[in-house]
Amino acid sequence: xxxxxxxxxxxxxxxxxxxxxxxxxxxxxxxxxxxxxxxxxxxxxxxxxxxxxxxxxxxxxxxxxxxxxxxxxxxxxxxxxxxxxxxxxxxxxxxxxxxxxxxxxxxxxxxxxxxxxxxxxxxxxxxxxxxxxxxxxxxxxxxxxxxxxxxxxxxxxxxxxxxxxxxxxxxxxxxxxxxxxxxxxxxxxxxxxxxxxxxxxxxxxxxxxxxxxxxxxxxxxxxxxxxxxxxxxxxxxxxxxxxxxxxxxxxxxxxxxxxxxxxxxxxxxxxxxxxxxxxxxxxxxxxxxxxxxxxxxxxxxxxxxxxxxxxxxxxxxxxxxxxxxxxxxxxxxxxxxxxxxxxxxxxxxxxxxxxxxxxxxxxxxxxxxxxxxxxxxxxxxxxxxxxxxxxxxxxxxxxxxxxxxxxxxxxxxxxxxxxxxxxxxxxxxxxxxxxxxxxx
Amino acid sequence: xxxxxxxxxxxxxxxxxxxxxxxxxxxxxxxxxxxxxxxxxxxxxxxxxxxxxxxxxxxxxxxxxxxxxxxxxxxxxxxxxxxxxxxxxxxxxxxxxxxxxxx
Ligand SMILES: Cc1cc2nc3c(=O)[nH]c(=O)nc-3n(C[C@H](O)[C@H](O)[C@H](O)COP(=O)(O)OP(=O)(O)OC[C@H]3O[C@@H](n4cnc5c(N)ncnc54)[C@H](O)[C@@H]3O)c2cc1C
Numbered sequence: 057x058x059x060x061x062x063x064x065x066x067x068x069x070x071x072x073x074x075x076x077x078x079x080x081x082x083x084x085x086x087x088x089x090x091x092x093x094x095x096x097x098x099x100x101x102x103x104x105x106x107x108x109x110x111x112x113x114x115x116x117x118x119x120x121x122x123x124x125x126x127x128x129x130x131x132x133x134x135x136x137x138x139x140x141x142x143x144x145x146x147x148x149x150x151x152x153x154x155x156x157x158x159x160x161x162x163x164x165x166x167x168x169x170x171x172x173x174x175x176x177x178x179x180x181x182x183x184x185x186x187x188x189x190x191x192x193x194x195x196x197x198x199x200x201x202x203x204x205x206x207x208x209x210x211x212x213x214x215x216x217x218x219x220x221x222x223x224x225x226x227x228x229x230x231x232x233x234x235x236x237x238x239x240x241x242x243x244x245x246x247x248x249x250x251x252x253x254x255x256x257x258x259x260x261x262x263x264x265x266x267x268x269x270x271x272x273x274x275x276x277x278x279x280x281x282x283x284x285x286x287x288x289x290x291x292x293x294x295x296x297x298x299x300x301x302x303x304x305x306x307x308x309x310x311x312x313x314x315x316x317x318x319x320x321x322x323x324x325x326x327x328x329x330x331x332x333x334x335x336x337x338x339x340x341x342x343x344x345x346x347x348x349x350x351x352x353x354x355x356x357x358x359x360x361x362x363x364x365x366x367x368x369x370x371x372x373x374x375x376x377x378x379x380x381x382x383x384x385x386x387x388x389x390x391x392x393x394x395x396x397x398x399x400x401x402x403x404x405x406x407x408x409x410x411x412x413x414x415x416x417x418x419x420x421x422x423x424x425x426x427x428x429x430x431x432x433x434x435x436x437x438x439x440x441x442x443x444x445x446x447x448x449x450x451x452x453x454x455x456x457x458x459x460x461x462x463x464x465x466x467x468x469x470x471x472x473x474x475x476x477x478x479x480x481x482x483x484x485x486x487x488x489x490x491x492x493x494x495x496x
Numbered sequence: 497x498x499x500x501x502x503x504x505x506x507x508x509x510x511x512x513x514x515x516x517x518x519x520x521x522x523x524x525x526x527x528x529x530x531x532x533x534x535x536x537x538x539x540x541x542x543x544x545x546x547x548x549x550x551x552x553x554x555x556x557x558x559x560x561x562x563x564x565x566x567x568x569x570x571x572x573x574x575x576x577x578x579x580x581x582x583x584x585x586x587x588x589x590x591x592x593x594x595x596x597x598x599x
Pocket of ligand 1: 063064065067068069087092095096109112113114282284285312313341342436438439440441466468477481
């Protein structure tokens with residue numbers, strides 16, 4: 057019987073492990089943290105009311121995630137987005153009827169035209185084979201914007217858009233990565249939309265339940281508190297060494313973000329790196345502002361806001377579906393996340409609450425303010441996903457999902473479909489399991 | 497309708513069709529009912545600005561979300577009347593995204 061070790065109990069690792077176990081592989085999952093779920097994590101904002109500190113949203117095109125949810129008996133709930141929005145884009149905070157920001161529509165249309173043109177050019181299966189890839193991989197999105205966007209409103213909007221879409225500072229990603237990401241997620245419009253798009257629904261009760269139930273199905277095959285340090289490959293087998301023990305295996309699935317996988321020690325070393333000097337962690341911090349109820353709705357507000365300056369670059373109503381507390385989720389992304397991450401917990405809370413008071417003066421102070429810092433988390437090293445900088449796609453893209461002898465790679469960053477999303481993680485888990493099974 | 501007006505309506509409707517990837521869309525059909533959203537609306541507005549030199553606002557669009565009504569707005573504001581502040585950098589016609597949009 058084949059023995060496999062899966063490193064990482066996020067969506068990718070647990071999907072792979074479940075598939076392998078179903079095919080009769082003797083599988084052990086080694087997870088560094090004392091919890092499963094990785095970049096999905098639930099926080100209890102009130103008794104039995106959960107908010108997503110990590111991934112939250114999904115859309116109809118996330119078919120593997122939907123399938124998994126129905127297998128596990130987990131429901132979804134629509135993201136509510138009724139009422140007016142608040143915008144703080146330079147002047148005083150303003151209220152607008154819909155989600156459209158008070159910026160020149162023609163300037164935004166011009167930005168979207170340019171992004172759509174780039175997106176359409178991408179080779180979705182092998183982005184490094186995109187015609188003109190060298191040039192797109194050389195320039196950062198910030199350089200591209202400086203060159204292409206002449207209207208101040210487009211320049212204001214672009215970093216906010218990229219922060220929201222991919223938790224990236226435009227200076228941190230290549231044009232190729234930006235365009236690939238937009239393409240991979242279903243295009244500009246799908247990624248941007250709530251209704252009919254990638255933010256249409258949330259997992260009722262929290263996305264963390266997916267991994268918890270997968271882990272429950274795997275039982276004692278999942279071992280938490282086992283940070284892997286070294287992976288040995290020999291002619292006869294592999295050994296995965298944690299801080300506590302050594303696990304022999306015929307094959308290993310590494311289901312980690314690429315920067316963390318690079319930090320392990322490989323004996324012998326891997327033939328080619330899977331990340332480089334310009335590969336950086338995505339930067340997002342989530343702030344949950346908890347209220348006795350979704351009070352903003354009483355003022356005809358949706359809870360949606362966009363601000364040009366931080367910390368809360370956008371806010372969204374993430375209140376649990378049934379009656380209960382009101383939860384406004386604030387997103388601190390891109391360069392703003394680095395600034396915010398450097399503050400003390402007290403300073404963060406004060407800054408977040410002050411910003412909320414400026415945006416929503418009609419609301420009382422929140423009863424709680426919970427900050428989840430993924431930037432400094434040693435076992436996530438940023439989120440939503442790794443950011444590929446100049447040169448990365450051409451140098452490392454082909455290696456991301458390529459097996460090496462007994463080693464197989466999973467994780468959302470190894471999926472060219474829905475890269476960076478839960479859906480990409482699940483698809484990567486299926487793919488890695490299939491690759492491994494094909495060698496048995 | 498004058499020849500000019502008919503041509504303008506046809507040209508604006510052609511933009512709507514292209515952005516929505518809805519080759520059948522007629523001049524009187526509502527953009528949002530055809531599956532359009534605010535992001536695509538801005539792309540209609542940027543194409544109108546390129547072709548007619550007229551910069552409509554998002555509110556203009558909401559009040560006139562059909563090819564015919566947008567063409568009237570273009571006429572009312574007059575090509576070349578407003579300064580072309582936005583699109584200083586000339587751009588080749590952008591192909592609309594294929595499978596991504598409007599599916
Ligand atoms: C704030 C935030 C918001 C997001 N929003 C969305 C969203 O709305 N929709 C969406 O689809 N996606 C979203 N994402 C992205 C989504 O969470 C990820 O794409 C997905 O969860 C990644 O799964 P994974 O299994 O590839 O990686 P991970 O979840 O990172 O799993 C890797 C696992 O490996 C473990 N590990 C790390 N190092 C070691 C080691 N040395 N030894 C053993 N174990 C190790 C980690 O603890 C972790 O459990 C968001 C992410 C964040 C953080």
